[in-house]
Each structure stands twice: as C-alpha cells, then as structure tokens.
Amino acid sequence: MSIGGGKTISGAVQALTFSRRATVIGGLQAGIGVLLAGRMAYISVAENERYQLLSESNRVNLTLVPPRRGWLIDRNGKPIANNKTDFRVDLIPDRMRDKDKTVATLAQLLSLDQEEIERINKELTQASSFQPVQVATGLDWEKFAAVSVRLPDLPGVSPRQGFSRFYPTGAAVGHLVGYVGIASAEDYKENPDPILVTPGYKIGKDGLEKTFEDRLQGKPGAKRVEVTARGKIVRELDSRPDTPGKALQLTLDIDLQEYAARRLGPESGSVVVMDCETGDILTMTSMPSFDPNSFSDGIGQTEYGMLRDDDHVPLRDKSLKGLFPPGSTIKPMVSLALLRAGIDPEETVSCPGGLRVGNRFFNCHSTHGSVNMKKANAQSCDTYFYKMALRIGYDAIALMARELGLGAKYDLPVASQSYGTVPDTQWIKKRHEREWANFDTVNSAIGQGFFLSNPLQLCVMTARMASGRKLEAKLLSEEKRAPAPPLDISPEHLSYVREAMSEVVNGVGTARRARLPIEDIKLGGKTGTAQVVSLKYGRGGRDVPWKFRDHGLFVCFAPVDNPRYAASVVIQHGGGSSSAYPVARDVLTFLYDREQAMEKLLAMEESWGGTISERMDRQLAAYRAQKELEKAIAEGRVPPPQADTNGEGSAAEVGQ
C-alpha cells in the first residue's frame, strides 16, 4: 500500500516536513507578492503615460460644434439664407443597441408620423454606421428636453442644440441658392474629417450653397466634456467657439425675387430682371420650385415624389436650364441685324397672312397689310421678318444674336447652364449634316425651328439692346468688373429698335396692356409666342391640354427714354404671350411702386388659393391623399395628379 518508498515517518519527521514545506509556501507567497508589486509598478510607472492617455480619452469626449454657415444676403443686406437656432435629435447607428425600440420611443416622444418613421428606418439601414441619421429638427424645448432626460435609456441618440439653415423666402430662391444636406458617405470617404459626420453639420448640395461651400462653411468649434461610461455629460471642461462662414452678398433684390416668384402664381415659368447699368441680376426666379428649407431638413419621400412627378418640373431651374424657342422676342434683335445689313426701316412688305417659300406656305398669325420695320415689331408681323431675313441671309442674324448674348454660356457661379442654340449654316452642317435651307431661315427668323434660349439669355439680350453696351450678367456683389464696353452697333439703330419696342406697349402694339400703371415711366417690350406642337393640334391657346399650349414670352425694359431695368418673362405652356407680359408689368411696377404692386398680387393670390407655401402645403396634402388612394385601389391607374392649382382659369388674366 505504500506509495512513499516504504519510509517510516514519525511525528518528528512530519513536523520537520511541515516547517520545511511551510517555508516553501511562505517563499512562494512572497514571490507572488513581489511579482504583483512589480507588475503594478510596471503598469503604473512604466506605462503610466499610455494609461493616463487612455483614461483621459475615456473621460473626455471631444464634441465638434458645427460652424454656422455664412449668410447669403441680397444687394441691400437682407438675408437670403441665414441660420436659426435649432433643437435637433439625431441617431448614431453604431452606438444604438435596440434600433426598433429606440425609434419607437423617439417616435412617441417626438410624435413623429408614420412617414417620418419610415424615412428614419430606411436611412438607418442605408447609412454607414458612423453617419448620423436625422430624426427631427426644429423641436421645441419641451420635446427636446423629453428626449434629453431619457438619454441613458436611449444609446445612440444625440440631442443637440445647434443652428440650421433657414431660407426666409423659401421656394422663391430654391433653384438659385440650392440647399444644404448631410454629407454623403462618398463625401466622407473623400475627406474623412470628423466634422462631416457630426450631427447637424450640413454641406451645400446644390446651387450657390454648393458652389461657395468652402467660403460659407466656416470652421467648427469644439467642446470638451467629461462623460460617464454611459455617455452622460458630467460637466463641460472647455470649449472653442466656431468660426462662422463668411457672408456672400448677391446682386439679387430679395424682395423683388420673392415678388416675382409669387406673381408667377400657379404658372410654370421664369422671371429674370437685370440692372441695365451694371448687369446685376436683380431677380432670377423659376417657378414652381422646391422649398430649400424642406430639402435642408431632409425631405420626406412623399414631398420628393410630388416634386418629381409634377409636370411643371419644380426641380428644374427654368431660368438657367429651361430652353425655349424665343419666338418673336428676338424680332428686335433681327431688326438690328437688318438695319446693319442696310435695310431701310421704312421699306414696307405686304403681309397677306403669310409667305410662300418653295412649296411651303409659312403663316403669319394675322393679315397685316403693308408693314414697315416698326409696325412689324409692334404687331409682330412674321411675314416681314420671313422676307427680310431671306434677303440678308441667316448668318448675319446669327452673328447679331451672339453679339447680344444668345447661345452663350455666362460666367456665373452656378452649377450648370443650358445655353441653347443659335442656328446658322455652319451649325446645321455640323449638327444635322445638311445644307441650310430657306425654310430654316424663315423658321429661325421668328425664333422657332432650331432656335433655343434660356430666359436669362433673353434678359441679357434685352439689357444689351436697352443699354447699348455689352453687359455681362452678374450675380455676386463683390465681383468688380470694368464698365461694359459699347456694342458694335450703331446708336441710331439701337434707338430705332427701342422705339419700336416702345410701340409694342405704348402704341398700336401686341402688348398694350403691359403699360406700367405709373406716370412718366414707359415700358418697351416685345411679345413672343413659341409654338410647342404643330398647328394641327390647334392654335396652342388655352383650349388645348396644358402640355400642348404655346409658351408665352415677353422681354422688356424701362424706362424707355433712359433704360434702367431689363426683364424677361417666360411662361411655359402659358398659351401665348398674354400670359407673360402682365407678369412683367407687375414685376417692374414693384420696382417703382411696391404698395401698388403688392395690392394687386394679394388680390390675385386670394383667387389662386394663398401664398406659395400655402399652396405647396395643400398640393402636398392632396398628393399624399392621392398616393394613399392609389395604394388603396391596388390596380388604380390614376394619372399623376395635376397640380391642384393648375386650374383652367388663366392666371395671367386675373388682375387685368
């Protein structure tokens, strides 16, 4: 049974063994004690610095404070885009534990509607884990506080007080100014600056906000706070304030811009007004538009859907990217080309209601009888221009068109411009690989055929004719430009054409109702009706479906004797020029007599159903209802809703 070698062990030996072994154990214990002391010394002395750093980074949370964006102000210093204090709540996906529960709690605390919840859930699945997802902005203090006090139970939720971009005039500046939004994952990949994923930080996404991003952005501030392991803020240690972005002054007159936008009413169109002395763009409006405030707050699915589906294309800036046949608005320009080619303005052409060219008969809209240059402009006789254009050839006209700024891309700080076409013999060879034909001359002479311009170009053309100088469109106040040189056009010719344009409004012309309701200020202009479809669909007036109606155009300047302002108005499918010139008249009236113009507008807005934002809200509600209905009727092939404001009654006629 012995396993110990059979050695007999007495009590004395056992006692000896005990004390020997106890000493061993004591030694072992001392050894471990020394080991522990050594280990502790190593951690706390040798690695002290590293652990101190770790402890600090545990304790201190560096929070970036998004900088306030620089303001956009108008020529008089009025804000176009500013910042308003804002309570907001965001989600940081990778800090969240139970996403569904957190979103549900937030939805209840902030009374979010179903669509918002869907948007948040969708963004949560799409966003990279570090990208903040906006829950709500513009909260009142109570809701903000309600979320803040529940923070320990809501990991990943970030309530903040900050600034958000605000556009006081809303949709009126949407296209021009653009909007801001949360940096995308691509932005962050390109420039992995932590500020990009700081909740509340927005970058310019479109328009001037995007073009001038670097300048408007500013420098973020920082805040060092002591936080607990659960993210509760204990106290603020120090903070560095943000450096707001620099303000940018535009040449716009924001009041005029807003007036023009409102005056366009339910129509789809554009108003551009320029200063004839400096080339300053006072107004560049395109309606319908989107509310940049909605975009900057993260636009809802439905609202975006409505904008996308609307046949009035509110997402397109018609002033810069809408291309229209200029129609008869180029007749003054063609007249200048005729005068330079030596045509006697008193020479008459007989208008029997059209002209046969080859085997085709080109209509004039009326039978004008004997027509000289002035009458041809005043009454917009096509036959005169068909005949005279054929005599001098179209290249001379195209040259003049380019001198007056048509077909050109301007040096403007905008994301993109569509600069259209001034057709000529060279162009048609290159583009269509055929020879220029007489019918091309005839079509192009009255601004149809291949001729395409955007509304800004039409305004520049008018401003150049009115001032006699080669004005360049200018959008930034700070930009210093040498005074525009005179045009290479005889002043006599220019004054003749200006007189003819005055005749359009003040004489026996096509736009007599465009006269300004102001003493001593005379308006000169030229109407235009651009055909959209061939005549077999009808005359393109108001009795055909909206998208077949003619575009209504009007270019003008005032005062006639000493031009100060030039304007162009384009009403897409307005049904003729009579949709355009009342708008021009009222917008120019606003420049001289705001009260009178406003009075008129308010009366009209009442008949249209309220201000722009009221109508947009109603449109959105209707759209939403429609979508719900479509969902309800599973196979309902209901066409997209016509904007509810697109009534049969013409906007242009109201207030006349």
Add this chain to the structure above:
Amino acid sequence: MASFGFVVLYSAAGGSLTPWAGLHMARFLVFLGMAIVFSRLKENFWKTIAFPVYITVVIMLLGVELMGAVRGGSQRWLSLGFIRIQPSELMKPAIILAVARFYDLLPAGQIRTWAAIWPLLVLLAFPCALILLQPDLGTTITVVAGAMTVAFLAGLPMRLFVGGAAAVAVIAPLAYFFALEEYQQRRVTTFLNPENDPLGAGYHISQSKIAIGSGGIFGKGFLNGTQSHLDYLPEGHTDFVFATMAEEWGLMGGVAVLTGFFLLFRWGLGVAMKAKTRFSQLLAAGLSTTIFFYVAINLMMVMGLAPVVGIPLPFLSHGGSSMMTIMICIGILMAIDRHPGRRSGTFG
C-alpha cells in the same frame, strides 16, 4: 486594513457613506466581534466541529442547488432570513478544517500511503462538484488549492504534486474545450488578449489596467479617480476595488496594501510555525493560504495576469460572504495564536 477599505469604498460611492462604505464598516465590526469570539475557542472545539461543519456546508450547497433547480437559473445564495450567505464561501474554511482534521487523525506512518490520498479526494469531490454546478470556477479552484496546500504541508510525497501539476497542464486545455461554460471560456480568451475586444469581454481588464496605470506613483488623489467615478471601471467597489484604490492612491497605495497583506500572511504562517499540534499547524497554514489565494488571484486579475474570476479582495472589497469567510479564517488563526497547543502548556 478594513479601514482603508472603508476609505476606498467611501470614494467609490462618490464620497458618500452609502451604499457601500458604511455597510462595509458595519459588517467588518460585526465579523470582527465574531472573530474575537472565535479566538476564545480552544483547539479541541475546532477539532470536534471540523467534520460536522464540513457536512453542514455540503448540505447547504446541496440546498442551494435544489433551490436553484426549483427557481430556475443559477443560484449561489442561500437566504437565512436575516442574512443571505454563499455556502461556497463557507466551504473555503470548512474544507481546511476538515482536511486538517483528517491529516491530524491519520497516523504518521500512513502519510505516504493511499490511505492518505483517497479520503482527501472524497472530501474534495462533494463540494467541488456542487460548486462547479453553480457554476463557480473561481471558488472551486480556491477550495481545491486550499485543500492541496494542507495536504502538501501534511507531507504527502512531493512527486504527487509535481505529477499533479503536470496532469493539470495536460487536462487544462481539454477542460477548456469540454468542461467550461461558454462565458468562462470567453473569460479565458479575453484574459489572453484583452485589447482584442476592448468594448466587449475585455472591458473589465482593460479598464482595470487603465485605472491602475493612470494612477501613476502617487495616484490622482482621494475622490479624484475618474475611471471609477464615471463608471468606466466595472465592479469598482467589489472585485475591482484594488483598481479603484490604485487610481486614487497610485503605486504608493498599492504597495501599502501589498505590505499589509504581507504582514498578515507572515503573521499567519508564523502562527502555523509556532503552533504545537499537528491539527493547529495544518489549520493555521491552510487558512492563511486561503486568504492568500483570495489576494493573489484577485490582484493578478485586476492587473491582467489572470482571467476574470469573481474573487474579491479581502478587507477591501464590498461583500458580506467573503468578508465573513475571511473573518472566520482570522478568528480561527487568532484562536490558534492564543492557544498554540497542549505542548506549550499555556492556556489562554
């Protein structure tokens, strides 16, 4: 020592007596009273109760298992109405008592025979099985280690221990894969590489090392520890109380604590050496080694030298059962110190 624990817990609670420091001190005083009572009891009393206590505690462990089975889930507590105790804690001194008593009874000549070994294994088998079922690996290891120490001191052949160590080295990896619960496996892997997952399982060790390391030589000052006060350090008042202390008192505090324990163990082994009977020798050495295991495992854990096992630091950690165990050990040690045995002829 316990007063220092009081001070540390006072800070851990953010400079307040509640919820830890006050209770800690109160408990200490109660158990100190108990220890003083124990110290009056003579060796024969301990001899007499050694096996009955052992059996009682085994029954309590069984009771815990049964209640756990009834209520569902793992259970370590036994509620006695006024106090909730952890029988596995009581098993630590109980096993020492029983094993010491066993080798005391064993005739000197049989110490190198099988008769010296199988009863030890039987004595260990019941409690270990029951504690492992709870499951509580840390306590099991302490119980086994305590019993082994007594056996070692009793004079079992050295090669058994060498062989045993070799066997453990072989069995440990197997046990890791087949016997350990998943959470225990994770603790081991975490220990081996805590920085791998600093926010997950390695959190305890990382934060504990940060607390100790950031304390430096002199610490951040009383009540100035950020790791503990801002909740980064988990269990800052129980198992990781040493880290809480070290953050505020630095290396100096740590060395002071280590010195305190060193003096305690020197005294404990001194008592054992001075004891005149075999039972009291083995008992004193076994008990002081049990306390040592607490201290060593806990400190190795907080310094990242051992996996995270739920073993508190004597005198400093907040917690009733472990304090009771420690004070029982101290009480018995004091009793032996007071009555070193018949041969000295001194009584009281």
